[in-house]
Amino acid sequence: MEKFKRKHKYEGLLVVIEGTDGSGKSTQLELMKKYLQAHSYGVMVSEWKTSRLIANVIDDAKERNLLNATTYSLLYAADFADRLENQIIPALKSGFVVLLDRYYYTALARDVVRGQDIEWVKNLYEYAPEPDLVFYLDMPVDVLLKRIIGTTGLDFYESGRDVGFSTDFYKSFEIYQKKCLEQYDKMKEEYGFKSIDGTKSREEIHKIMQGEIQKILQSGVID
Amino acid sequence: MSRLTENHNLAGTLVCVEGIDGSGKSTQITLLRDWLKAAGQDVIFTEWNSSELISQTTKLAKKKNLLSPRTFSLLHAVDFADRFKQIIGPALKAGFIVLADRYAYTAFARDVARGVDAAWVRNVYGFAYKPDLAIYFDIDPKTSMERICSNRTPKFYEAGMDLKLSNDPYESYMIFQGRVIKEYQKMVKEFGLIKLNANDSIHSKQVEIRRMLKEVLNSKGIKI
Numbered sequence: 001m002e003k004f005k006r007k008h009k010y011e012g013l014l015v016v017i018e019g020t021d022g023s024g025k026s027t028q029l030e031l032m033k034k035y036l037q038a039h040s041y042g043v044m045v046s047e048w049k050t051s052r053l054i055a056n057v058i059d060d061a062k063e064r065n066l067l068n069a070t071t072y073s074l075l076y077a078a079d080f081a082d083r084l085e086n087q088i089i090p091a092l093k094s095g096f097v098v099l100l101d102r103y104y105y106t107a108l109a110r111d112v113v114r115g116q117d118i119e120w121v122k123n124l125y126e127y128a129p130e131p132d133l134v135f136y137l138d139m140p141v142d143v144l145l146k147r148i149i150g151t152t153g154l155d156f157y158e159s160g161r162d163v164g165f166s167t168d169f170y171k172s173f174e175i176y177q178k179k180c181l182e183q184y185d186k187m188k189e190e191y192g193f194k195s196i197d198g199t200k201s202r203e204e205i206h207k208i209m210q211g212e213i214q215k216i217l218q219s220g221v222i223d
Numbered sequence: 224m225s226r227l228t229e230n231h232n233l234a235g236t237l238v239c240v241e242g243i244d245g246s247g248k249s250t251q252i253t254l255l256r257d258w259l260k261a262a263g264q265d266v267i268f269t270e271w272n273s274s275e276l277i278s279q280t281t282k283l284a285k286k287k288n289l290l291s292p293r294t295f296s297l298l299h300a301v302d303f304a305d306r307f308k309q310i311i312g313p314a315l316k317a318g319f320i321v322l323a324d325r326y327a328y329t330a331f332a333r334d335v336a337r338g339v340d341a342a343w344v345r346n347v348y349g350f351a352y353k354p355d356l357a358i359y360f361d362i363d364p365k366t367s368m369e370r371i372c373s374n375r376t377p378k379f380y381e382a383g384m385d386l387k388l389s390n391d392p393y394e395s396y397m398i399f400q401g402r403v404i405k406e407y408q409k410m411v412k413e414f415g416l417i418k419l420n421a422n423d424s425i426h427s428k429q430v431e432i433r434r435m436l437k438e439v440l441n442s443k444g445i446k447i
Binding site for chain 2 (some may be wrong): 067
């Protein structure tokens with residue numbers, strides 16, 4: 001079998017799961033982590049907005065509605081840079097499979113919906129390594145809406161209330177998530193996402209992901 | 224996108240002072256502020272790393288040496304963006320004279336001296352308006368160090384200790400600030416910064432700055 005060609009210069013493998021809120025990313029990440037560990041691969045997981053440096057600042061600023069579109073973009077970019085330099089790249093250098101809940105595609109989608117120039121946002125992240133595999137959990141907006149309302153409930157920023165699409169909470173959420181989905185749709189091809197129907201069962205989705213990852217691992221790329 | 228290369232068409236006037244620590248920027252801008260206020264002008268003053276949103280976080284992270292060149296750059300950009308959207312932009316639209324103690328050029332000088340890509344950081348600040356008057360106080364690193372480190376050692380980041388240029392903070396300061404100065408000097412041409420000799424007297428510099436600002440204001444129909 002031909003050896004998989006990495007998209008970056010590091011030893012490890014960089015795998016990303018993308019999708020809007022409520023698409024089931026974290027569930028899949030957990031399943032994938034267990035699967036890989038069971039097969040003796042070193043796994044490092046990192047989630048969006050969890051840097052020691054800045055994550056709590058973002059939460060606090062959101063709570064107090066202190067963010068504008070530009071500071072929103074830049075704070076997330078700072079969070080990302082901190083995690084990239086302190087967790088992701090060191091793990092990749094050591095040959096881990098790095099599983100990421102969201103990557104810069106999330107920033108591209110959200111920031112552009114907030115009115116930022118796409119080229120400006122791309123530049124913010126241009127130094128980041130390209131993932132070897134990007135799964136995208138594709139969910140129709142009506143299913144998403146139900147899921148989120150039924151679990152975490154509507155959050156101010158996740159509903160894009162800061163953008164001012166509508167003063168009605170539900171309406172704003174619907175418009176915001178639709179616009180994010182449009183951005184993801186555009187990125188699918190540009191970045192070669194492995195798009196998976198997010199309405200399938202968690203087992204089915206896991207199986208598809210497992211198959212993709214297996215192909216790469218079986219090529220012996222990180223053995 | 225970069226607004227830094229085209230004139231803004233806003234009612235207000237934007238003035239910034241630049242240069243490494245100890246170059247006398249703050250003294251000059253304070254004198255300028257008092258003069259403008261006494262002359263009945265609407266003035267707003269804003270300084271580097273002072274936003275409500277992030278300045279405390281940045282200061283703390285610096286104390287703990289947590290920052291890489293990239294995160295150092297981005298956190299200062301957050302601070303600038305916050306002040307830009309909350310203070311600088313609205314004040315310019317409302318016709319104020321905005322006095323900025325350091326502006327985007329500080330980031331360009333320091334971040335690039337830290338090895339951050341020059342085009343990258345210029346793009347990060349691409350939303351910033353071009354100042355009507357941007358003054359750069361040119362000083363050599365030794366004089367700067369003598370002024371600010373007369374009673375303390377240079378701090379970790381101001382000495383560029385993160386770059387491991389030298390284990391001696393004084394020596395590291397000299398090397399790092401030397402690089403920062405080089406970046407500033409390049410920007411004299413690139414952005415039309417006006418270079419003043421920091422070693423000139425406080426009085427003569429202030430006279431020169433007021434003369435230049437009067438000219439800018441006159442061109443906007445403001446007599447002072």
